[in-house]
Amino acid sequence: MDERANGANGNADGGAPEALPETPHELPIDRGKVDALLDRVRGGAEVDLLEELLAAVDWRGGFGGQGGEDLTVEDIARLVAYYREKFADVGPLYLADLLSTEFMTEQRARGDIVFSDRLLALGRDEPRLWAEISQFFRRKEFATAMLAMAHRRESAQ
Numbered sequence: 053m054d055e056r057a058n059g060a061n062g063n064a065d066g067g068a069p070e071a072l073p074e075t076p077h078e079l080p081i082d083r084g085k086v087d088a089l090l091d092r093v094r095g096g097a098e099v100d101l102l103e104e105l106l107a108a109v110d111w112r113g114g115f116g117g118q119g120g121e122d123l124t125v126e127d128i129a130r131l132v133a134y135y136r137e138k139f140a141d142v143g144p145l146y147l148a149d150l151l152s153t154e155f156m157t158e159q160r161a162r163g164d165i166v167f168s169d170r171l172l173a174l175g176r177d178e179p180r181l182w183a184e185i186s187q188f189f190r191r192k193e194f195a196t197a198m199l200a201m202a203h204r205r206e207s208a209q
Contacts, residue, residue, distance in 0.1 A: 076105060076139055076150055080114025083158035090155050090195060098204045101147035102139055106132050108151070148199035156192045165191070 073079050085108040093099065111131055116123040123131075159165045165188060171181050 072134075076142060076147065079105070079135070080110045081105075081108050081154050082110045082113075083108075083154050083161070086151050086154045087158050089151065090198070093198050093202045097202060099199075099202050101144050101151065101199060101203045102136065102142065105139075105147055105151060106135055108154075109135075144200050144203035145196075148196045148203065151199055152192050152195035155195050156188065159191075 089099065089104050089108065109132075111128045112123050115127075115131060156165070160167070167188075168181070168184060171184050
């Protein structure tokens with residue numbers, strides 16, 4: 053485990069700590085927070101996508117001990133600082149794509165987007181199935197574009 057995270061990812065049984073996530077897509081994201089982010093962006097908000105990604109991480113559930121109760125506010129602050137530095141060079145398009153994927157996953161989980169049994173089975177080449185796939189990705193790409201356009205660059209701040 054990286055010392056900069058300062059022991060915030062120990063196992064609940066007191067054993068050796070687990071490895072910290074190495075890439076943004078490995079972080080435990082609270083998709084409800086991503087949904088709220090898209091609501092703000094739809095309303096015209098400009099955002100820093102790295103800060104929004106870090107704000108959407110489920111720090112206690114993903115890094116804490118059993119039930120997430122082991123992390124303190126200071127532990128979370130160290131993890132946020134560590135990942136802010138680690139992912140400082142990750143571009144807004146990658147972050148927007150990651151966040152929009154989480155958004156679309158939440159839409160499916162809530163039933164706002166429903167895939168047919170035929171699509172899920174992927175057993176046949178039917179134009180209607182491809183139209184369904186196309187609709188899903190059009191919405192995802194739109195969310196990605198909204199997030200990318202709303203990203204506030206440091207020089208503009």
